Amino acid sequence: MHIRVVVASLIVAIYANSSVHAQSAQTPADFYRGKTVTIYVGLSPGGGYDQNARLVARYLGKYIPGEPLVVVRNMPGAGGLVMTNHIANAAPKDGLHIAAPQRGVPFEPLLGDASHSKFDPIKLNWIGSTNSDTSVAVATRKSGVKSWQDLRTRELIIAGTGMGTESVTVPYIIRNLIGLKFRVIAGYPGGSEMNLAMQRGEVEGRGTVSWTSLKPHLKDWVDSGDLVILFQIGLKKHPDIPDVPLITDLADSPEKRKMLELQFSAFELGRPQFVAEEVPADRVKALRRAFDAAMKDPALLEDAQKQDLEINPVTGEEMTEVMKRVFATPKDLVAKLAEASSSQPDLKMREPK
Incomplete structure (x- = not known):
């Protein structure tokens, strides 16, 4: 009986090794x-x-x-x-x-x-x-916001997807580091739903939308003036919109600029x-x-x-x-960026429909 167990174990081992070798x-x-x-x-x-x-x-x-x-x-x-x-x-x-x-x-x-x-x-x-990629922040004409400078004194309500994602954290990082007044309504499944929310007037803009996505879907809005491009987000300007300011250029200190560059390294992906x-x-x-x-x-x-x-x-x-x-x-810089992203005043989650 003991010999049978040993033989069976050997057979299993040989089979396993041959399977691994075949794979x-x-x-x-x-x-x-x-x-x-x-x-x-x-x-x-x-x-x-x-x-x-x-x-x-x-x-x-x-x-x-x-x-x-x-x-x-x-x-x-x-x-x-x-x-x-x-x-x-x-x-x-x-x-x-x-x-x-x-x-x-x-x-x-x-x-x-x-x-x-x-x-x-x-x-x-x-x-x-x-x-x-390079992204942009946009506001609808109905919002009354005409430039990024308006956001120093006027709050813009924007759409976002899930908690912790770029569409939510980036606007609050910009709010906390640059002082621009964004408030996010999160919970939209994706870009199509966020664009529809702007059309319906549920929100007044988006804090970050890829320029390469905006062009095929919302260019008519930009051309008609129904959508205002406030600034670019990334490490470099897109050649299509050279006159729109880059967010890193709005930082008022080298440390804040470095934090923004760290955050927007993602755009290189x-x-x-x-x-x-x-x-x-x-x-x-x-x-x-x-x-x-x-x-x-x-x-x-x-x-x-x-x-x-x-x-x-x-x-x-x-x-x-x-x-x-x-x-x-360096961990101290990452910690400061994490603090800037985690402070999200008045963040609201919409009810799923």
Whole structure:
């Protein structure tokens, strides 16, 4: 009886070792052939992140070894944080699940105890981004706000998504560091709903909206004067709007400027995509090179142009370096930024509809 147990254990061990060997010997082409890759968007359909993810999905599969089908699934919740935590922890770590979070979500851990993140951004496998980005703050004409200077004395009520996300924290950081009077109504599922809220008069603007998203969706409002661009948000101005001031230029001290630069390093990531930490290295490499190749596909570039989407890609390796640089920032500066982001006077959560 004892010998039988030993023999059975040996058989199990041999089988397990052979299975591991077979899996390690499997090439990315063998693995991906006949499979479906899902890109998960942390916001509702119709906004800029969703639009960019669907653009990538149409062309990415052609360049992944084995040419799998690539689809998009929306998983809104907490402005993309729910989806990001899910892909980083709960989803299978097989290279079939790609996350497309809001660009500010990877920097959630900077908030320390105030963060609801459950991932290490440096350990995630960054695949690429369709562009580095510049955002803008906007106000509706009905609000009566004509320039950023008006916000020193007049409060602007703006829309936001989930607690802790860029659309909520950025306006309050600007309020606390620059003195511009924003008040956020949070809880909108995504950009489409926030734009509709402006149309309906539920809110008076948005504290941060990507210029590359605004152009295809709201350019008519800007051209007609129904929407006023107050300032640009990021590390550099967008060439389309050179006369609109950059938020870092409004800082009244070098320390505040450095804090803003730290916060807006996220904009260099634009439309980030990643797979979980434990995904096999050869599959990560295959996905990265497929993403890079897709960004040069003439059909994708033509498709993007028709949708007024900018393609200014960032590689997975470049994104990893951004993460390392940001998370090496001195702790005292990070603490001050976290304090500025956590102070959110009069923040209101809308009732879900």
